[in-house]
Amino acid sequence: MIVVGSGPNGLAAAIVMAQAGFTVAVLEGSDTAGGGLRSASLTQDGFVHDVCSGVHPMAIASPFFRQLPLTSFGLEWVHPIVPVAHPLNTESVLLYEDIQATANQFGRDAKNYLRLFQPIAEHAEQLLEDILQPLLRMPQAPRHLLPFALHAALPASVLARSTFRTSEARALFAGIAAHAALPFTSMGSSSIGLVLTAIGHQYGWPFPKGGAQSLADALLGYLKSLGGSVFTSVQIRDLKDLPDARIKFLDVSTNQFLSWTEHLLPWAYRTLLHRYSYGAGVFKIDYALRQPLPWRDPRTMLAGTVHLGGTLEEIERAEWEVNQGRHPERPYVLLAQHTSFDTSRAPSGKHTLWAYCRVPAHSDVDMTERIEAQIERYAPGFKECILQRASRHAVGFAAYNPNLIGGDITGGRNTLLQMISRPVPTSTPYRTPLKGIYLCSASTPPGGGVHGMCGVHAARAALHDLSYRY
Numbered sequence: 461m462i463v464v465g466s467g468p469n470g471l472a473a474a475i476v477m478a479q480a481g482f483t484v485a486v487l488e489g490s491d492t493a494g495g496g497l498r499s500a501s502l503t504q505d506g507f508v509h510d511v512c513s514g515v516h517p518m519a520i521a522s523p524f525f526r527q528l529p530l531t532s533f534g535l536e537w538v539h540p541i542v543p544v545a546h547p548l549n550t551e552s553v554l555l556y557e558d559i560q561a562t563a564n565q566f567g568r569d570a571k572n573y574l575r576l577f578q579p580i581a582e583h584a585e586q587l588l589e590d591i592l593q594p595l596l597r598m599p600q601a602p603r604h605l606l607p608f609a610l611h612a613a614l615p616a617s618v619l620a621r622s623t624f625r626t627s628e629a630r631a632l633f634a635g636i637a638a639h640a641a642l643p644f645t646s647m648g649s650s651s652i653g654l655v656l657t658a659i660g661h662q663y664g665w666p667f668p669k670g671g672a673q674s675l676a677d678a679l680l681g682y683l684k685s686l687g688g689s690v691f692t693s694v695q696i697r698d699l700k701d702l703p704d705a706r707i708k709f710l711d712v713s714t715n716q717f718l719s720w721t722e723h724l725l726p727w728a729y730r731t732l733l734h735r736y737s738y739g740a741g742v743f744k745i746d747y748a749l750r751q752p753l754p755w756r757d758p759r760t761m762l763a764g765t766v767h768l769g770g771t772l773e774e775i776e777r778a779e780w781e782v783n784q785g786r787h788p789e790r791p792y793v794l795l796a797q798h799t800s801f802d803t804s805r806a807p808s809g810k811h812t813l814w815a816y817c818r819v820p821a822h823s824d825v826d827m828t829e830r831i832e833a834q835i836e837r838y839a840p841g842f843k844e845c846i847l848q849r850a851s852r853h854a855v856g857f858a859a860y861n862p863n864l865i866g867g868d869i870t871g872g873r874n875t876l877l878q879m880i881s882r883p884v885p886t887s888t889p890y891r892t893p894l895k896g897i898y899l900c901s902a903s904t905p906p907g908g909g910v911h912g913m914c915g916v917h918a919a920r921a922a923l924h925d926l927s928y929r930y
């Protein structure tokens with residue numbers, strides 16, 4: 461069997477098939493394998509930057525990755541002291557792994573915080589099995605899923621205001637909910653915030669020692685130990701380019717799949733794929749720094765991930781502006797400060813910083829000044845720490861990886877409809893009308909993020925179709 465694309469989902473599909481005894485070849489268009497898990501020296505010698513994903517809560521919580529012997533293939537998780545910091549005017553709010561310590565920051569909202577997140581965090585393992593599969597399937601733990609789903613379906617602005625009274629609790633939730641890349645008025649825009657917060661309390665928000673590439677390398681090492689092979693610099697431009705194989709998995713966008721197969725697909729399926737939509741893009745900067753960030757609240761240094769954007773209202777506005785096709789003056793910015801916890805990523809005493817903000821799809825606008833103004837707001841003097849920066853706009857991301865349509869990093873908009881119907885409304889959307897061909901990218905359930913579950917479910921669908929017991 462063949463997999464096109466070596467992102468985490470392509471590699472997961474390959475591993476499931478190799479575990480079942482199939483001969484597997486992965487064909488990757490780029491000259492290195494790993495998709496959204498690549499690391500590179502983007503600035504200066506000795507600095508290691510994550511080109512795409514930089515923080516991996518979904519990977520540590522992935523029901524599939526957790527079963528694999530990845531530590532035997534070099535993977536070492538680095539857990540920052542605190543998963544997330546959210547700076548406000550003078551002090552930062554922190555998401556601790558300890559849920560009680562987190563709630564204690566919120567005074568009269570402490571009980572509200574526990575009431576919302578404790579049941580989700582306590583049942584995270586069962587819930588993730590249900591959430592990280594097509595939502596049109598029967599849940600395994602409906603008792604836990606139902607209360608979660610009732611909150612998750614709400615717009616983030618409604619859930620934040622109806623649950624919390626303090627600006628601190630609202631801001632922390634807003635920063636995490638904004639990972640959904642949706643305006644806060646959209647139905648379902650709470651869901652990713654709920655899941656990521658619960659994962660923070662249950663598993664943390666770690667990253668692989670030495671760079672995201674270490675997770676790709678561990679997956680590749682394990683795949684090769686099962687007899688699988690990977691060929692890089694093999695760009696597929698048409699189905700006809702594919703060698704003969706019984707099963708073909710495509711870790712590609714719906715747009716690429718359509719362009720290869722339009723004439724072969726039934727009208728109804730083709731129409732659904734044409735309706736599938738992609739969302740906002742990102743503008744990203746990687747920094748080499750001469751020293752750590754001079755945070756106004758030094759406790760911000762304890763966090764691996766920092767959410768910049770201020771209050772719920774400010775973040776809500778920034779995400780709304782992007783949805784309106786505008787470039788916010790004060791964007792919501794995601795930062796990762798890996799080298800505070802993993803010194804292997806920079807020369808002694810030096811640091812890296814990973815930063816991005818959302819922009820309208822297909823944007824080529826340079827957001828450097830706006831991102832740096834947001835960092836300076838909470839870490840005055842930051843600019844003096846910069847040795848070198850490397851940036852990439854949304855158009856650059858789309859050129860870098862054909863799965864990042866218009867610079868969308870989530871494999872398609874996370875609207876409620878597209879969470880249920882991704883990319884088509886069936887309980888096995890991996891199966892295409894073409895015999896033996898399965899979609900397995902983040903444009904299938906459960907969508908974006910490094911968890912491999914799209915690939916796992918696609919492979920299980922193929923094994924089921926082959927009447928294979930797994």
Ligand SMILES: Cc1cc2nc3c(=O)[nH]c(=O)nc-3n(C[C@H](O)[C@H](O)[C@H](O)COP(=O)(O)OP(=O)(O)OC[C@H]3O[C@@H](n4cnc5c(N)ncnc54)[C@H](O)[C@@H]3O)c2cc1C
Pocket residue numbers: 464465466467468469470471487488489490493494495496497511512513514515516517518519694695696697711712713716742744816857861862863864869870871900901902903907908909910911914
């Ligand atoms: C800037 C950025 C930041 C991100 N941050 C995070 C984060 O912090 N945490 C997180 O969990 N997720 C993050 N993500 C999202 C995450 O990287 C993706 O959701 C995930 O990698 C999707 O996996 P995939 O296997 O579906 O696709 P990809 O990882 O995109 O892999 C697809 C692979 O297929 C190859 N390919 C595509 N078409 C062809 C073709 N025609 N022929 C041959 N090869 C082909 C591509 O080159 C690529 O290697 C981020 C993404 C980006 C871009």
